[in-house]
Amino acid sequence: MAQRRVTLADVAERAGLSTTAASRVLNGREGTRLSEDARQRVLAAAKELGYRPNPAARSLRLNKTATIALISDTVVTTRFAGAMIRGALNAARERDHVVLITETQGDPDIERDAIDAMLHRQVDGVIYAAMSSRRITVPPQLLTLPTVLLNATSNRRLPAVLPAEEEAAYAVTSAVLDRGHRNVAVLGRNEAYERDAHLSLAAKLRMQGIRKALADHGHRLAASEYTEDWDVPGGFDGMTALLRRPNRPTAVICMNDRLAVGAYNAASEAGLSIPADLSVVSFDDDPIAEALRPGLTTAALPHEAMGQLAAELVLDANPEPGIRWVPMPLRERSSVAPPAG
Amino acid sequence: MAQRRVTLADVAERAGLSTTAASRVLNGREGTRLSEDARQRVLAAAKELGYRPNPAARSLRLNKTATIALISDTVVTTRFAGAMIRGALNAARERDHVVLITETQGDPDIERDAIDAMLHRQVDGVIYAAMSSRRITVPPQLLTLPTVLLNATSNRRLPAVLPAEEEAAYAVTSAVLDRGHRNVAVLGRNEAYERDAHLSLAAKLRMQGIRKALADHGHRLAASEYTEDWDVPGGFDGMTALLRRPNRPTAVICMNDRLAVGAYNAASEAGLSIPADLSVVSFDDDPIAEALRPGLTTAALPHEAMGQLAAELVLDANPEPGIRWVPMPLRERSSVAPPAG
DNA sequence: CTGTTAGCGCTTTCAA
DNA sequence: TTGAAAGCGCTAACAG
Numbered sequence: 001m002a003q004r005r006v007t008l009a010d011v012a013e014r015a016g017l018s019t020t021a022a023s024r025v026l027n028g029r030e031g032t033r034l035s036e037d038a039r040q041r042v043l044a045a046a047k048e049l050g051y052r053p054n055p056a057a058r059s060l061r062l063n064k065t066a067t068i069a070l071i072s073d074t075v076v077t078t079r080f081a082g083a084m085i086r087g088a089l090n091a092a093r094e095r096d097h098v099v100l101i102t103e104t105q106g107d108p109d110i111e112r113d114a115i116d117a118m119l120h121r122q123v124d125g126v127i128y129a130a131m132s133s134r135r136i137t138v139p140p141q142l143l144t145l146p147t148v149l150l151n152a153t154s155n156r157r158l159p160a161v162l163p164a165e166e167e168a169a170y171a172v173t174s175a176v177l178d179r180g181h182r183n184v185a186v187l188g189r190n191e192a193y194e195r196d197a198h199l200s201l202a203a204k205l206r207m208q209g210i211r212k213a214l215a216d217h218g219h220r221l222a223a224s225e226y227t228e229d230w231d232v233p234g235g236f237d238g239m240t241a242l243l244r245r246p247n248r249p250t251a252v253i254c255m256n257d258r259l260a261v262g263a264y265n266a267a268s269e270a271g272l273s274i275p276a277d278l279s280v281v282s283f284d285d286d287p288i289a290e291a292l293r294p295g296l297t298t299a300a301l302p303h304e305a306m307g308q309l310a311a312e313l314v315l316d317a318n319p320e321p322g323i324r325w326v327p328m329p330l331r332e333r334s335s336v337a338p339p340a341g
Numbered sequence: 342m343a344q345r346r347v348t349l350a351d352v353a354e355r356a357g358l359s360t361t362a363a364s365r366v367l368n369g370r371e372g373t374r375l376s377e378d379a380r381q382r383v384l385a386a387a388k389e390l391g392y393r394p395n396p397a398a399r400s401l402r403l404n405k406t407a408t409i410a411l412i413s414d415t416v417v418t419t420r421f422a423g424a425m426i427r428g429a430l431n432a433a434r435e436r437d438h439v440v441l442i443t444e445t446q447g448d449p450d451i452e453r454d455a456i457d458a459m460l461h462r463q464v465d466g467v468i469y470a471a472m473s474s475r476r477i478t479v480p481p482q483l484l485t486l487p488t489v490l491l492n493a494t495s496n497r498r499l500p501a502v503l504p505a506e507e508e509a510a511y512a513v514t515s516a517v518l519d520r521g522h523r524n525v526a527v528l529g530r531n532e533a534y535e536r537d538a539h540l541s542l543a544a545k546l547r548m549q550g551i552r553k554a555l556a557d558h559g560h561r562l563a564a565s566e567y568t569e570d571w572d573v574p575g576g577f578d579g580m581t582a583l584l585r586r587p588n589r590p591t592a593v594i595c596m597n598d599r600l601a602v603g604a605y606n607a608a609s610e611a612g613l614s615i616p617a618d619l620s621v622v623s624f625d626d627d628p629i630a631e632a633l634r635p636g637l638t639t640a641a642l643p644h645e646a647m648g649q650l651a652a653e654l655v656l657d658a659n660p661e662p663g664i665r666w667v668p669m670p671l672r673e674r675s676s677v678a679p680p681a682g
Numbered sequence: 683c684t685g686t687t688a689g690c691g692c693t694t695t696c697a698a
Numbered sequence: 699t700t701g702a703a704a705g706c707g708c709t710a711a712c713a714g
């Protein structure tokens with residue numbers, strides 16, 4: 001077992017040629033023409049022997065590794081992350097590359113080490129990903145090799161892949177407006193997020209899309225409720241407050257699905273039924289959205305497509321800098337109905 | 342920019358020594374003793390220059406790459422997967438290794454290619470992971486290098502890391518028995534799973550733990566309900582059936598959290614309140630368990646610890662074959678109360 | 683205590 | 699149309 005690896009020399013010998021010739025054939029070098037006969041012999045020999053070039057030797061020679069790095073703050077750990085990784089993996093495999101994954105956990109020391117390690121390993125490019133979409137500062141070392149931002153933007157002229165939040169917000173809002181709702185509230189307002197792109201890109205873009213849809217339909221926001229965090233308790237408290245207001249909304253746009261879960265709970269506790277008494281729409285398509293009863297209509301974060309695109313961009317010759325907005329499909333389930341009465 | 346990498350030769354020159362000497366110092370070779378002075382000079386030079394060995398050159402020479410591969414069917418994509426990856430990443434980083442991730446998507450062709458690619462890259466070891474814990478057939482090529490099974494067992498004598506399902510089932514069951522419940526049902530029985538380890542390890546082990554706890558407490562299972570899949574609709578239908586039985590249970594053990602979500606829905610629809618009218622316990626600690634109201638008491642799949650242990654085992658000199666059972670912590674929330682009356 | 687030399691497997695200049 | 703030889707950066711026999 002563990003038989004000796006077959007090397008280029010083996011292939012050459014079997015083909016009755018030099019390693020030079022074998023190398024040229026196998027790499028499809030155009031400059032120098034070998035006889036068709038020689039070509040075939042090399043190809044045959046390589047096939048019979050099951051030859052595969054030694055990547056270490058290759059990269060020592062070429063300074064290339066057929067490897068890309070996926071560096072993220074803590075992406076890997078999110079429920080959404082899997083899809084991003086899968087997308088990147090698929091794109092990489094299609095181009096015969098493999099993917100090295102690192103997590104920096106937001107720690108600058110770990111990050112520096114991680115990036116250094118990747119650079120020393122001579123990865124051919126890096127995908128620098130953020131868990132939640134936001135504006136980041138790109139470590140300068142990354143500027144020396146092909147880098148693509150995933151779920152993030154920066155001050156640098158780099159390609160970046162982001163979910164088309166504004167467009168999605170427009171669609172989500174329209175879904176509710178088109179059913180005849182006029183008294184529409186937003187749950188999860190947070191000025192800090194909306195103002196600071198370093199905290200969140202989604203908050204601002206989603207609000208813009210919502211406002212634009214309302215304006216285009218000739219309406220305005222009936223109410224909006226602050227929430228410190230976009231989580232279940234926040235949603236519960238916020239929705240409870242919203243329901244206590246005079247003239248309570250007939251539809252609520254939640255800034256994400258976890259808020260929506262809280263909103264569901266609050267509605268249920270208030271004896272309101274969804275969607276009969278209250279329509280709910282949201283963002284993310286968290287796995288939870290499907291498990292809710294009734295199923296939650298929400299705009300899905302297109303993580304797999306994003307991961308895929310990011311990997312493709314990294315492996316592109318030289319991609320244009322700038323943002324790629326990846327569409328967020330609207331998953332229509334059962335949480336929207338026309339307003340009562 | 343992109344200034345020339347600093348090589349061992351640079352360090353040696355600066356230290357006024359040969360590369361051999363520098364190499365020996367840097368690798369802490371014991372056999373040959375260098376003068377303390379020389380040692381210090383090399384160390385200093387390396388530091389000043391910011392020297393890091395070229396991994397490609399190193400692995401060409403040593404057939405080692407300081408890399409481990411994480412090969413999984415579709416682990417990467419699961420909600421749980423992130424934690425496994427994170428655990429493995431941390432353990433690897435601590436030992437100055439990096440990790441290559443691949444997903445086979447259950448496709449044998451992709452799997453063969455992926456494994457081949459990893460072997461050719463001379464990874465130092467592989468973690469072979471399954472999404473849901475089950476018995477698998479290990480591709481023979483993997484037997485030529487250190488391999489650890491993660492969330493899986495096999496017919497081979499390999500180290501394997503699994504959640505301590507039986508122990509957890511015992512704890513989960515006891516949690517309900519200790520509160521005084523006597524009329525306890527199981528939701529999610531599935532003979533096919535329980536019998537066939539290639540489909541699921543959890544089904545059988547969980548049932549064993551449940552039975553043992555009941556026996557030890559001098560009770561027996563009041564009812565058990567079949568479910569084709571362990572998902573939300575299955576849980577809903579199963580629980581609905583359970584509630585229609587004469588002498589309905591006061592507590593239900595769900596085989597996983599998604600079933601429990603369905604059970605919650607069914608209980609709510611039947612006008613039953615949890616935990617006053619019905620106690621619910623479960624397995625997995627899916628993120629959803631925390632979002633439910635009331636919070637679901639459940640035994641957590643210890644994915645991060647498992648990933649970490651797997652990586653440690655791979656990097657161990659030669660780990661004993663056999664199963665490592667990783668404890669599943671019981672997350673006690675609010676879904677359990679003494680039976681009514 | 684330290685250095686010379688060979689060689690890991692590959693690609694590429696240069697020469698034939 | 700083909701091959702010899704050098705060299706990527708490193709480590710390890712073998713000498714001294």
